[in-house]
Amino acid sequence: MDKLKNIINKSSIRHQLFIMVSAGIIVMLSASTLTSTWFTNQQVKNILLAEGLEHTENLARNSTLALLYSSPENANSAIQSTLAFNGIDGLAIYDREHNRFIFKGTKDLPLKLDTNITASTEARIFYEDDNYWHFIAPVILRTSNDEMDKQLFKEEKKQDTLGYAYIILNKKTLDNIKTGILVNNLGIALIIYAVLLVILNFIIRSLTQPLKYISDVMRQTAQGQFTTQVNTSGPLEIQHIADTYNRMVKAISERDNELRAHNIRLEEKAIHDHLTGLINRIGFEESLTIAIDECKKLDTHHVLCYMDLDKFKIINDTCGHGAGDELLMEISLLFQDHIRHESDILARIGGDEFALILRNCSIEKARNITQTICHSVRDYQFNWDRKQYSIGVSIGVIPLNKDTGTLKDAISSVDSACYLAKEKGRGQIHILQPDDKDFDNQTSQTQNSRLILDAIENDKFELFHQAIAPLKTVGTKKINYEILLRLPKHQGEYMDSDTLIESAERYNLSTRIDQWVIEKSFNLLNQEDCLLKSADLCTINISPSSINNNLINFIKSNLKKHNIKPEKICFEISESSTIGNLKTVKSFIDEIHILGCLFSLDNFGSGPLSFGYLKQLNADILKIEGILIKESATDSVSLAMVKAINEIGHILNMKTIANSVETDSTLEYINNLGFDYAQGHAIHKPTPIVNN
Numbered sequence: 001m002d003k004l005k006n007i008i009n010k011s012s013i014r015h016q017l018f019i020m021v022s023a024g025i026i027v028m029l030s031a032s033t034l035t036s037t038w039f040t041n042q043q044v045k046n047i048l049l050a051e052g053l054e055h056t057e058n059l060a061r062n063s064t065l066a067l068l069y070s071s072p073e074n075a076n077s078a079i080q081s082t083l084a085f086n087g088i089d090g091l092a093i094y095d096r097e098h099n100r101f102i103f104k105g106t107k108d109l110p111l112k113l114d115t116n117i118t119a120s121t122e123a124r125i126f127y128e129d130d131n132y133w134h135f136i137a138p139v140i141l142r143t144s145n146d147e148m149d150k151q152l153f154k155e156e157k158k159q160d161t162l163g164y165a166y167i168i169l170n171k172k173t174l175d176n177i178k179t180g181i182l183v184n185n186l187g188i189a190l191i192i193y194a195v196l197l198v199i200l201n202f203i204i205r206s207l208t209q210p211l212k213y214i215s216d217v218m219r220q221t222a223q224g225q226f227t228t229q230v231n232t233s234g235p236l237e238i239q240h241i242a243d244t245y246n247r248m249v250k251a252i253s254e255r256d257n258e259l260r261a262h263n264i265r266l267e268e269k270a271i272h273d274h275l276t277g278l279i280n281r282i283g284f285e286e287s288l289t290i291a292i293d294e295c296k297k298l299d300t301h302h303v304l305c306y307m308d309l310d311k312f313k314i315i316n317d318t319c320g321h322g323a324g325d326e327l328l329m330e331i332s333l334l335f336q337d338h339i340r341h342e343s344d345i346l347a348r349i350g351g352d353e354f355a356l357i358l359r360n361c362s363i364e365k366a367r368n369i370t371q372t373i374c375h376s377v378r379d380y381q382f383n384w385d386r387k388q389y390s391i392g393v394s395i396g397v398i399p400l401n402k403d404t405g406t407l408k409d410a411i412s413s414v415d416s417a418c419y420l421a422k423e424k425g426r427g428q429i430h431i432l433q434p435d436d437k438d439f440d441n442q443t444s445q446t447q448n449s450r451l452i453l454d455a456i457e458n459d460k461f462e463l464f465h466q467a468i469a470p471l472k473t474v475g476t477k478k479i480n481y482e483i484l485l486r487l488p489k490h491q492g493e494y495m496d497s498d499t500l501i502e503s504a505e506r507y508n509l510s511t512r513i514d515q516w517v518i519e520k521s522f523n524l525l526n527q528e529d530c531l532l533k534s535a536d537l538c539t540i541n542i543s544p545s546s547i548n549n550n551l552i553n554f555i556k557s558n559l560k561k562h563n564i565k566p567e568k569i570c571f572e573i574s575e576s577s578t579i580g581n582l583k584t585v586k587s588f589i590d591e592i593h594i595l596g597c598l599f600s601l602d603n604f605g606s607g608p609l610s611f612g613y614l615k616q617l618n619a620d621i622l623k624i625e626g627i628l629i630k631e632s633a634t635d636s637v638s639l640a641m642v643k644a645i646n647e648i649g650h651i652l653n654m655k656t657i658a659n660s661v662e663t664d665s666t667l668e669y670i671n672n673l674g675f676d677y678a679q680g681h682a683i684h685k686p687t688p689i690v691n692n
Contacts, residue, residue, distance in 0.1 A: 053124070139162045296402050327391070463524070468539070
């Protein structure tokens, strides 16, 4: 039913009206045809029955002499005239003893009639089956004059039954007539139906034509093809609809023209940088897509350059954003002095990042152009507030040819090339070569970053733990644990920790990793069946790039969410990472102390951090660099350093940990030196954290 409704709703009003009215006509004509046929059939049936009775009566009347004188010849005329009637398949004359006297026809009749035939003076239907009517009439001896009968027959029985006339009438005659009547009636109905359909189509078309015209116009309007005026002739309702549409489309047309003009202005702004007037990242990616397609289809050669300003952030932070904006405008003009305006495409795609497409250009020519740009930027002096500032630019260069991959591949490659240029010392150019080992390493970092991002988003990291055992100077038997992060690469293999940290830092993923570790660790500490639950302290490593107010707030909210005691958590940062972020790290230590957590300085002795800075950091735990621990057993200088660090740590009320304790002899050795804790394979190898 629903499908039928959908089909009807998808058709036009004209078709719906035509179908509905024509269906009504079909029903009406069918009913009238069937009714007329039925009445006609009844009339024909009655006529056939009347004629059958009449023929039976005539046969009986004309068979008197044949029975009276036992002479069949006297009934021949009556028999022939009776058989001539259409549909009579057989007749017979029976004598008064009910024996068959005469028989004619194709349908056999009984040799003897039933003796219980009801007496009757008139013809009647004696019997009826599926195929025949059986008529019977008595053959009575009488005069043709009623007055004479009265005189001859004084008694009541004035008639003498000589026998019976018997006729069978085939019902096929009626069926054939019925079929003919039905065919005739259907033919007439079809003619009437065809005439009515022609009239109906004309009427409906006349009524719906204005609506169809308006519908077509509105469909064109929906596709943006505005017709200013619609003919308002037609019925009153159609006039109202057309008039309303005309007013509406006029308003829409005016508004559309205004929007088109406005959109043109917006499109110009959308693909151009408002500050420098160069095309922006959106416009540049469109241009780069076209350039890549040209290389593939026409086998042309272009060059893509990625330019990142050096020292821009210093000027922007020192002199303000106004100075930064002015510097960007002047640098963009400087870039434009070295390109071909009729073919090359220059864009500003980020804060201090520019991109350049050198069309139909060789790598060697691109090298000369980019070197000239580097020299010009290096020699450029930016004047602001009576001071002069120098900057530089690092440029990554890649060729564009038929082997170039997708837009994303090209941007990733040139970004990596620019990063390698910065790694060379900034103000440099790095041209990507097919056998570029530096690029292969950079590509590997890119792939690692994708693995890291996938692990963050799909919870694929694994947490390990390593015991930090107390020594005899501590006076406690409880073991602390350091929580370690591992990233599975293949079955049974994990990404190297240094590679993980380097790739995370390169692609600014460290903060997300640290947040993942903190939340997962706190969740484990909240589980009764986890071995970490029994530890006095759990140490979590974090990156200096993660240290900001957001991380503090994240730690605070998760401590509350998982109901963790702050004194059970220690955050650890390496000495080498602290050197360049001393002020930030000191502020972070103060903030976690307010929360009630502890801080550990890792790998102390691996860098140039002085004991004076150690005093400022106010750390709770000092973990000694593992190499120093190993070397102190055989090297007197290393031994002196280890003793000094351990002693100063204790003076500053810091617990000391000897790292990388790999043998039992080393464990005994550092125990004698007075360390508080030891960590290494001699005590416990890193193992996955599993619930008990």
